[in-house]
Structure formats: C-alpha cells, structure tokens
Amino acid sequence: MFDKLESLVNRYEEITNELQEPDVVNDQNRFRNLMKEQNDICPIVETFKEYKAEKTNIEDSLALLEEESDEEMRELAKEELSESKNKVVALEEKLKILLLPKDPNDEKNVIVEIRAGAGGDEAALFAADMYRVYSKYSESNNWKTEIMSINENGIGGIKEIVFMISGRGAYSKLKYESGVHRVQRVPETESQGRIHTSTITVAIMPEAEEVDVEIDMNDCKFDVFRASGNGGQCVNTTDSAVRLTHIPTGIVISCQDEKSQLKNKDKALKVLRSKLYDLEMSKKHDAEAEARRSQVGTGDRSEKIRTYNYPQGRVTDHRIKLTLHKLDSIMNGDIQEIIDSLIAADQAAKLSNMEKSAS
Incomplete structure (x- = not known):
C-alpha cells in the first residue's frame, strides 16, 4: 500500500510540474486531462502527508519521553503520543478507502426511471412521491432535474417517469437507489382505514456519452404521434411526440415532453444510450458475480431494497438493516443519511473482500 502511495505522491508532483509548461497550457485536452488526474489524486496525497506528519509526531513524542525527566513535559x-496514534489508525483506514478502485461512472449524470408496480393508483401516487424525493434531494445538491418522459394517471399519480439528474457525482450517490421500493400506508380512498402495500421500481442509470455506446441508426425505428395530456394547452396540435423502438433489444422509449419533434428524438436517443450502457454494465456484473455479491445491493431491479412505513413513521433499508424514524423529512428529500450509510457499508464490504483476496 505504501509503495503505491509514494508513487502517487511522485505522480502528483510530476503533474504539478507539467501543468506549468507552456506546451501543456496551450493543449486544452491535455491540460484538462492532467487537471482531472491531479484532482483525483489530491485527496490521497493530502491524507498521506497528514499520515506521515502524525508518524513523525509519534517519533518525536517517543524521543521526548526517553530524554525528558520533567513529569509535566x-x-x-x-x-500527544496517544492522540497521534489514534489519528494514524484513522488515517490508515481512510487511505485504504481512498485507494479502493473507483467506479468510472461515479462522476456522471444519471437517468432515473421510476415505474409504478403492484398497487394500482396507490403505487402511481407513491411513484409521484418518490419523484419529488429525488427532485428535492437534487435541489439540495444544486443538481439540475429534467423530465425526459412521463405517463401520469390523471389523479396526481405517475405510472412511469424518466428524468435526468445533472450534477457532479450524481451517480456516486444515487446508484444505490436501484431496486424495488415498498410503501405501507392507508390510501386516502380507503374508508376502512386498512393499510395497503404498494411497490415501485427505481432504475438508476449513468448517462452514457456517444463514446460509451455507439447506436446503429438502422437498428432504430421512430414513430411520431400527437402528444397527449390532461386537456387544454397540455395537448399538442402537431405530431411532436416520438416513440423510439430499438429493434435488437426491444427497448421502447416514448418522449413527448418537448414541443419540438427533434428535441424529443434527442431525448429518446439519450435514454436509449443509457439503457444500452446499463445492459452492458449488468452483463459485466454477472460475469463478476463474486465481486458483485460483496457489494451492497446487486442493482437488481427485482430486489426489494427499502420499505416506507407511514403508520410507524419509519423507513427501513433492508440491505444494511438500517431503520430511521424520520419518514416526513425523508419524503421531503432528506435521504443523505441513508446514502452515507450505504456508501460506508459498500466500502467496508469491498475492503473486507480485498483483505480476503490479499491473504
């Protein structure tokens, strides 16, 4: 581990020197790539410097104890020795986590797909609630939310919605949200006060760039139709809505949120690209089944990951056995504690797996 850390310190210094060279400054692509590499390495280098400083403090304190006769000193x-030893242990753990292989998708924007499952209108209402949760959470992170396509049920519920969340590190935080979310509550239409259980499925996909996935346009079939809505101005008078069918996979995407047919087509292609990229990732995950099992959640959309229980005011994440009695704030977008706990559990699982492999 320490050899790798020393090599990263050397690389950091190399990059710092390169960034001062006129040739590099004038080459925007190279300059940008070096800046990104430096930013990625920086937290590791800073933590390692702190670690080495605490090791030096330990040596100084031990030397002082040998030489010093004054009891107060x-x-x-x-x-100081005890404090430095505790810091060294904590910094070693932090360095191990920082050296874990990075998910190449972590910094990407995400495309989120929420589908109502079992429970009819109540499931659609819960889908609308969860769209609000992710929208509010995005706001708190200064991320931008954009609807790609939506299918509403006319009473405030959402049968299906696809939307993009754009912002640095969006995928790194939201990737654990894929799976089945279950709600237990008394619907407003329930006269007997009985608790109903409904489900929705959430899919979190990293936004795929054109370099990530190449789409053969011969594999795509486009149909245009008149956008539907709830009446009045919501209904378009032109055929601007687009239905994209990807023939090899059978994936169908409908986009009608924009008034421009071209913009709807672009959105549909963006969603398709991310879905195809997600399929490729799933294949790789299946090929690395053992490593996948060591992580928190498999990303499998049939996996029940969380229950929102309204009568008890609690939310339970089944993967890490975490229960929080703050349903109201969670449904208002305050999901950071859940995400932090999932990240910590995932890192611990990966560290344990690495240690087993090394032994």
Missing part, C-alpha cells in the same frame, strides 16, 4: 508527550 512527560505527561504532555504521552497525551
């Missing part, structure tokens, strides 16, 4: 040295 010895007590001070003992305190």
Whole structure:
C-alpha cells in the first residue's frame, strides 16, 4: 500500500510540474486531462502527508519521553503520543478507502426511471412521491432535474417517469437507489382505514456519452404521434411526440415532453444510450458475480431494497438493516443519511473482500 502511495505522491508532483509548461497550457485536452488526474489524486496525497506528519509526531513524542525527566513535559508527550496514534489508525483506514478502485461512472449524470408496480393508483401516487424525493434531494445538491418522459394517471399519480439528474457525482450517490421500493400506508380512498402495500421500481442509470455506446441508426425505428395530456394547452396540435423502438433489444422509449419533434428524438436517443450502457454494465456484473455479491445491493431491479412505513413513521433499508424514524423529512428529500450509510457499508464490504483476496 505504501509503495503505491509514494508513487502517487511522485505522480502528483510530476503533474504539478507539467501543468506549468507552456506546451501543456496551450493543449486544452491535455491540460484538462492532467487537471482531472491531479484532482483525483489530491485527496490521497493530502491524507498521506497528514499520515506521515502524525508518524513523525509519534517519533518525536517517543524521543521526548526517553530524554525528558520533567513529569509535566512527560505527561504532555504521552497525551500527544496517544492522540497521534489514534489519528494514524484513522488515517490508515481512510487511505485504504481512498485507494479502493473507483467506479468510472461515479462522476456522471444519471437517468432515473421510476415505474409504478403492484398497487394500482396507490403505487402511481407513491411513484409521484418518490419523484419529488429525488427532485428535492437534487435541489439540495444544486443538481439540475429534467423530465425526459412521463405517463401520469390523471389523479396526481405517475405510472412511469424518466428524468435526468445533472450534477457532479450524481451517480456516486444515487446508484444505490436501484431496486424495488415498498410503501405501507392507508390510501386516502380507503374508508376502512386498512393499510395497503404498494411497490415501485427505481432504475438508476449513468448517462452514457456517444463514446460509451455507439447506436446503429438502422437498428432504430421512430414513430411520431400527437402528444397527449390532461386537456387544454397540455395537448399538442402537431405530431411532436416520438416513440423510439430499438429493434435488437426491444427497448421502447416514448418522449413527448418537448414541443419540438427533434428535441424529443434527442431525448429518446439519450435514454436509449443509457439503457444500452446499463445492459452492458449488468452483463459485466454477472460475469463478476463474486465481486458483485460483496457489494451492497446487486442493482437488481427485482430486489426489494427499502420499505416506507407511514403508520410507524419509519423507513427501513433492508440491505444494511438500517431503520430511521424520520419518514416526513425523508419524503421531503432528506435521504443523505441513508446514502452515507450505504456508501460506508459498500466500502467496508469491498475492503473486507480485498483483505480476503490479499491473504
């Protein structure tokens, strides 16, 4: 581990020197790539410097204890020694986590797909609630939310919605949300006060660039139709809505949110690209089944990951056995504690897996 850390320190210094060269400054692509590499390495280098400083403090404190006869100074040295030893242990753990292989998709924007499952109108209402959760969470992170396509049920519910969340690190935080979300509550239409259970499926896909997925346009069939809505101005008078069918996979995407047919076509292609990229990722995950099992959640959309229980005011994430009694704030977009817990559990699982492999 320490050899790797020293090599990263050397690489950081190399990059710093390169960034000062006129040739590099004038080459925007190279300059941008070097800046990204430096930013990626920087937290590791800074933590390693802090680690080495604490190791030096330990040596100094030990030397002082050997040489010093004054009891007050010895007590001070003992305190500093204990403090530095604790910091070294914590920094070692932090360095191990920082050295874990990075998910190449972590910094990407995400395309989120929410579908109502079992529960009819109540499931559609819960889908609308969860769209609000992710929208509010995005706002708190200064991320932008854009609807790609939506199918509403006319009473405030959503049968299916596809939307993009754009912002640095969006995928790194939201990737654990894929799976089945279950709600237990008394619907407003329920006169007997009985608790109903409904489900929705959430899919989180990293936005795929054209370089990630090449789409053969011969494999795509486009149909245009008149956009539907709830009446009045919501209904278009032109055939601007687009239905894209990807023939090899059978994936069908409808986009009608924009008034321009061209913009709807672009959105449909963007969603298709991410869906195809997601399929490729799933294949790779299946090929690395053992590593996949060591991680928190498989990303399998049939996996029940979380329950939102309204009568008890609690939310339970089944993967990490986490229960929080703050349903109201969670449904208002405050999901950071859940995400932080999932990230920590995932990192711990990966560290444990790496240690087993090394032994």
